[in-house]
Amino acid sequence: xxxxxxxxxxxxxxxxxxxxxxxxxxREEKKPTATGPLALEMLPNSELxxxxxxxxxxxxxxFDGSDRRTLLLYPGEDAEILSAAFLDRDRRPVxxxxxxxxxxxxxxxxxxxxxxxxxERVRLPDGPPTRWGVRREIHAHCxxxxxxxxxxxxxxxxxxxxxxxxxxxxxxxxxxxxxxxRTSL
Numbered sequence: 033x034x035x036x037x038x039x040x041x042x043x044x045x046x047x048x049x050x051x052x053x054x055x056x057x058x059r060e061e062k063k064p065t066a067t068g069p070l071a072l073e074m075l076p077n078s079e080l081x082x083x084x085x086x087x088x089x090x091x092x093x094x095f096d097g098s099d100r101r102t103l104l105l106y107p108g109e110d111a112e113i114l115s116a117a118f119l120d121r122d123r124r125p126v127x128x129x130x131x132x133x134x135x136x137x138x139x140x141x142x143x144x145x146x147x148x149x150x151x152e153r154v155r156l157p158d159g160p161p162t163r164w165g166v167r168r169e170i171h172a173h174c175x176x177x178x179x180x181x182x183x184x185x186x187x188x189x190x191x192x193x194x195x196x197x198x199x200x201x202x203x204x205x206x207x208x209x210x211x212x213x214r215t216s217l
Contacts, residue, residue: 037207043073044196049125050188051100052078052181055141056132058085067178068132070204074197075185083145092147095127102127104151105184106142111153114187118154126188132177156183176201 052075054068061082072078083090095102101124103114112118119126129151131138142148162175175183178201186194 037211039200039203039207042203043070043200045076046074046193046196048075048077048185048189048193050077050185051125051127053127053129054078054080054132054177054181055090055129055145056080056082057137057141058082060133066132067176067201067204068130068181070200071178071181071197074200083141090145090147092129092145092150095129095147096150098124100125100127102129102151103154104142104148105130105138105180106153106155107138108142108153108155111155113157114154114184115157116187119188128181128184128188130177130181130184134174156180156187159183178204 052071054072056066056068060066069080072080081090082088101122103126104111105114105128129148131141133141142153156175162179178197182194182197182201185197
């Protein structure tokens with residue numbers, strides 16, 4: 033992004049208890065429309081794991097411990113809705129694994145990546161439509177990865193964390209449109 037439009041100075045660092053693990057296919061890593069990496073900048077308790085590289089297979093074996101609850105944000109209807117009641121059943125701190133990609137790609141990752149079978153699958157409750165307009169989604173309920181993470185953090189951490197993330201997202205969307213010569217959706 034052009035320096036006058038850069039949002040780097042506006043990125044807050046949010047200290048939270050939830051550990052975010054963003055899973056991205058190596059072909060998505062350099063796409064400028066990938067929103068998940070922005071969440072990594074905001075959340076110091078997070079990491080990126082790349083899959084699809086033959087020389088370095090992805091491993092989730094480090095999540096087998098019992099000190100943290102591991103949840104996979106999954107778009108399937110068979111996944112439980114992430115809610116306060118769901119979290120009350122197991123109060124351990126959470127590892128939140130979020131596949132970065134379209135809903136179809138996320139569903140495939142959840143089924144195919146070794147080690148994710150141990151994670152509890154959760155989905156977001158229904159909410160407002162996406163505010164992201166750079167990539168077009170086929171389904172109205174689809175969100176950008178960043179928006180999905182922000183909404184999950186609103187449930188896992190607090191509405192204040194969600195609001196802070198959404199404010200940065202809105203700024204990023206505004207600046208992205210400015211960089212592309214557009215003023216709005």
